[in-house]
Amino acid sequence: MCGIVAAVSSQNIVPILVQGLQRLEYRGYDSCGVAVYAQGKDAAHSGLQRARSTSRVAELQNQVSSDNIQGGTGIAHTRWATHGAPAVHNAHPHFSWGRGPETAGVARPGKIALVHNGIIENHEELRASLEAKGYEFTSQTDTEVIVHLMDSLYDGDIFEALKATTAQLHGAYAIAAFCKDEPQRVVGARAGSPLILGVGKSHAENFIASDAMALAGVTDQIVYLEEGDLVDLQLGKYWVIDRDHKSVEREVKTVNAHSGAAELGPYRHYMQKEIFEQPRAIADTLEGVVGIVPELFGDGAHRVFKEIDSVLILACGTSYYSGCTAKYWLESIAGIPTQVEVASEYRYRTSVPNPRTLVVTITQSGETADTLAALRHAQSQGMQQTLTICNVATSAMVRECKLAYVTRAGVEIGVASTKAFTTQLAGLFLLTLALAQSRGKLTDADEAAHLKAMRHLPAALQAVLALEPQIISWAEDFAKMENALFLGRGLHFPIAQEGALKLKEITYIHAEAYAAGELKHGPLALVTSAMPVVTVAPNDSLLEKLKSNMQEVRARGGVLYVLADADTRIASGEGIHVIRMPENYGDLSPLLHVVPLQLLAYHTALARGTDVDKPRNLAKSVTVE
Structure with a gap:
């Protein structure tokens, strides 16, 4: 959500800023902009220059070229609207504007340009104070409050102005700013939103960005x-000071954020590419796992696993559904009580903390604001045993948790998560086995059987991907619909929920998921021939119950679309369309059954002509509450 790139350089930095925005497009945005200090032949030709757009970064690039915007000091931003509609006047960067006696009360351009990710909670109070001082607001954003506040506090040193400004801000922010009176200087701050420093390799360059991906190919020397x-x-x-304003040395890490990960290759969309990368992603995530040992999750895991007596999973969105799936594994295989909470709700209710709980967070980016806040709340309640399943080794979540399993899905650009979800499930299954072993519930034979099944997952996923032509046929039907139901039971109910989420995200079809046994408790009233019902039907202990639920749908004229294991004896017929899965995969079946649901959403979106990778109103990295 939102992206920042900023730099100082002895050369024109604009191409790098715009390229950085292009690499951050996967986060989602509805406007973008760039601002620089232009060094002209004299004062009259020097100053702040800016281009902003509510179109894509490619259009911004055209505007920058047309206006000949150049400079060695600059900031750039992609915005996902929170305060104020997606409009040019609300787009970043913002300039300070004010009135003063020297201009006889006429509005004058200020000195400062600024971009911001996050939300300022006391912006209304600050806005009123600044308006009383003569500052003129041209947007509805909370961000504009920051730039005017900095202008009001500026006394010749932009860094001191930033320190004084952040002392008055309540909320979350990542900020980058510069002042026209101090060329070749950019300042930044972070609280609750990610921000990195990039150490340049030439032209005396240094960078600030919200994501190392923005600097891929420019520098691999990163300070988190x-x-x-x-x-x-x-x-x-460069200098860094901490929250107490004391000078600190932060470690410079070599980070290989490959720009090639953002290339589509033969695929039409990133989501399609990432669906088909899942066999590789699972293989990479499991690479090096030759046996089940607690140390897969970090030093000290053996002691932690012995001390805990329950698990609390905190996550949002797709990651929440992976946690719901893991609950079934953890309780049935490891025999440990497990609770799954929506992270954005957890810290706002009164809960009963248990110091012997293992708090497990699940997040693709490791920067999800709600999940980080929930983790910190749990820690404040005395629950110090923490573990994360995360796709980014250098993220805040990995740094703040005691233990971690870093999945190796690679960069995921499509907003609708696919390979991150299945690799999360792989990591959570490993966690289940490690906890089962620590609790004496995993025999050597069971361990060997589970590891064999996990090693076969890439091949099993390839076989599922081969079902794509049949799924395209389903998608042609779904593209004409405006509503859909998804059904699952037991371990596969969260998979039905994930399937409904995928369809909602990228096709804009209203979809809901239910535990199949709940049909007759209300949702059955919705079933008509215009309401397709997708059913996840593995051959497990609940199959016969599920068949009865399917009959309830058929008796009301509903049309079923069934993902069935080969040995379920469910056949296609009038009002029932069946795709047979290649094999029954037991406990790991959720990793296979979710893939056809991903493909169904993708091909339905194609048929409806929606923007698959950048669905409306959504962002990839949700770094604000």
Whole structure:
């Protein structure tokens, strides 16, 4: 959600800023912009220059070229609207504007340009104070409050102005700013939103960005700023101070954020590419796992696993459904009580903390604001045993949790998560086995059988992907619909929920998922021939119950679309369409059954002509509450 790129350089930095925005497009955005300090032949030709657009970054690039915007100091931004509609006047970067006696009360351009990710909770109070001082607001954003506040506090040192400004801000922010009176200097701050520092390799360059991907191919020397850090960039040098305003040294890490990961290759969309990358992603995630040992999750895991007596899973969206799936595994295989909470709700209710609980967070980016806040709340309640399943090794979540299993899905660009979900499930299944072993519930024979099944997953996934032509046929039907139901039982109910979420996200078809046994408790009233009912039907202990639920649908004229294991004896006929899965996969069946649901959403979206990778109103990295 939102992206920042900023830089100081001895050369024109605009191409790098725009390229950085292109690499952050996967986060989702509805406007974009760039601002620089243009160094002209004299004062009259120097100053702030800006281009903003509510179109894609490619259009912004055309505008930058047309207006000949160039400069060695600059900031750029992709915005996902929170305060104020997606409109040019609300797009970042923002400039300060004010009135003063020297301009006889006429509005004048200020000195400062600024971009911001996050939400400022006390923006209304600050806005009223600044308007009383003569500052003129041209947007509805909370961000504009920050730039005017900095302008009001500026006294010749932009870094000091930033320190004074952040002391008055309540909320979450990642900020990058510069002042026209101090060329070749950019300052930044972070609290609750990710921000990194990139150390340049030439032209005395230094960078700030919200994601290392923005700097792929520019520098691999990355400093991960910590909560409360402020940074001052100048040509060939930088300083970092912590939340107490003490000078600190942050480790410079070599990070290989490959720009090639953002290339489509032979695929039409990133979502399609990422669906078909799942066999590789699972293989990479399981690489090096030759046996089940607690140390797969980090040093000290053996002691932690012995001390805990329950599990609390915190996650949002797709990650929440992976946690719901894991609950079935953890309780049935490891025999440990497990609770799954929506992270955005958890810290706002009164709960009963248990210090012997293992708090497990699940997040693709490791920067999800709600999940980070929920983790910190759990820690504040005395629950210090923490573990994350995360796709980004350098993320805040990995740094803040005691233990971690880093999945290796690779960069996921499509907003609708696919390979991140299945690799999360793989990591959670490993966690289940490790906890079962620690609790004396995993025999050597069971361990060997589970590991054999996991090693076969890439091949099994390839066989499922081969079902694509049959799924395309289903998608042609779904593209004409405006509503759909998804049904599952037991371990596969969360998979039905994930399937409904995928369809909603990218096709804009209203879809709901239910535990199949709940049909007669209300949802059956919705069933007509215009309401397709997708049913996940593995050959497990609940199959006969599920068949009865399917008959309830058929008796009301509903049309069934069934993903059935080969040995379920469910056949296609009038009002029932069946796709047979290649094999029954037991406990790991959810990883296979979710793939056809991903493909169904993708091909339905294609048929409806929606923007598959950038669905309306959504962002990839949700870094605000």
